[in-house]
């Protein structure tokens with residue numbers, strides 16, 4: 001009985017305890033809900049709802065451990081939750097709004113592993129027409145090309161061109177063929193990436209002449225844009241040579257002549273036709289082109305058929321790189337004003353479209369889709385000497401190639417040994433016809449003076465830099481071609497495109513700053529299938545930098561030229577004398593310059609400037625007609 005009583009008492013007692021416990025938990029639960037509501041109100045910035053799950057609450061409150069029959073009933077909990085939710089409800093957002101705020105539940109593990117994105121080139125870049133680099137076994141005889149116009153064949157033969165180089169063999173017929181299609185079929189634009197000295201110039205000169213010589217008109221029909229004056233002069237000369245007996249007229253617009261004179265050379269005013277252009281092919285620098293677009297009355301590119309951009313990668317880096325924008329704007333504006341009411345017929349559509357055939361050339365043209373995008377090419381085709389398919393994983397945009405005939409080396413020394421090694425090439429190894437690159441005009445000048453003094457006039461050394469005017473630069477190049485000068489010391493102004501036949505050696509006295517400069521520098525020798533040698537002189541702490549530069553272009557290591565110390569020691573006394581004299585000579589030059597400028601200043605102060613009789617009138621003189 002005792003036991004029964006005790007049991008009953010215990011049971012009641014336990015039940016009471018449980019009920020108390022339940023109430024306590026319910027209170028805690030409500031308190032928790034209240035607390036959460038408060039914190040929620042505080043963090044109303046995002047108006048997000050804190051949804052508290054029953055199970056979570058139960059777990060939190062410890063009610064899960066209570067036997068099932070003693071748990072708080074589900075409806076009771078629901079009503080408590082509903083009560084709390086009712087107050088929160090107005091702030092609840094629609095599902096779509098919740099998504100837009102991108103509510104992120106912290107602590108969840110729904111992170112997905114991002115799949116690796118493969119570099120995929122557009123089809124035309126990954127499937128280039130392969131161009132051979134082999135200039136030793138030429139198979140494409142010029143006289144066997146039935147498509148070639150007789151006039152061009154005659155000029156080629158007189159120039160001693162018997163075989164086409166690989167790039168010419170592929171590109172020339174392709175361009176000509178594109179212009180044999182019916183008018184409405186727009187030709188494929190092309191990009192050509194072939195080594196230095198592989199004959200890219202004739203690859204666009206010949207097809208342009210052949211296509212244009214069949215048409216007659218007073219319009220600019222081909223525009224060739226180059227980055228620097230020297231290159232423009234060189235390309236204009238090639239055009240002029242091959243335009244012999246074709247009736248086509250070529251004009252160079254490069255800033256080498258005053259703008260007004262150039263305007264008179266290209267435009268003519270007639271009563272009936274107003275402004276007409278006397279020229280078919282314009283070869284120009286980007287900067288001068290913009291000047292003509294903005295200042296030359298009647299200068300029109302409406303009938304442009306070919307747009308050639310040589311050294312295309314360089315021209316986009318150019319300071320005048322918005323020339324393309326100006327040119328396209330000009331063409332668009334002209335089309336717009338001349339066709340105010342476009343007709344919806346064959347002729348109307350044909351006159352509306354801009355079908356300028358774009359041809360891009362360079363030895364370092366990166367197959368980089370983003371860069372090439374800027375040219376707005378139409379269904380382009382790539383001709384490349386770089387085997388792109390062989391390197392699907394590699395960063396092909398950084399790969400450049402040099403001619404097979406070019407032997408590249410580098411020599412490592414201390415800064416003091418640099419001039420000794422440099423002199424050693426001429427004095428001991430008897431190198432002739434050498435181009436030497438430095439990184440500044442001052443350094444080019446100092447080296448020229450040093451070498452002339454040191455060799456006591458036996459070596460004919462000349463400098464070629466931006467410090468010289470155009471006539472002096474042309475004279476130096478002419479003398480070098482005629483072997484009256486053995487060594488030209490220059491800056492990178494001459495690194496690109498300049499074709500100096502018979503240049504046997506290239507020395508980089510200062511290492512190049514990047515891979516493109518390297519490729520173009522060394523490419524001044526080993527041209528057109530001839531053997532060439534290039535040496536880069538680097539001091540000890542530049543070795544890694546130089547290797548990195550080579551690697552960035554996908555070039556394998558080049559051999560190192562070992563120098564014997566005793567040979568350099570023998571040259572030391574001569575060098576020490578020469579450097580003293582050089583210093584003296586440069587000091588004298590500076591002294592003379594300062595004296596001259598002082599005299600000029602004094603003269604300008606003492607003499608009041610005479611005003612020309614017709615000076616005022618000469619301002620804003622209309623162009624001679």
Ligand SMILES: Nc1ncnc2c1ncn2[C@@H]1O[C@H](COP(=O)(O)OP(=O)(O)OP(=O)(O)O)[C@@H](O)[C@H]1O
Nearest residue numbers: 161163164165196197198199200201363497499528
């Ligand atoms: N088919 C050919 N046969 C013989 N010589 C040629 C032929 N084609 C071009 N040449 C000569 O090869 C030299 C190099 O040609 P070109 O200047 O066109 O090279 P390039 O590829 O434009 O070089 P770069 O990239 O340095 O500008 C020139 O002297 C040119 O006269």
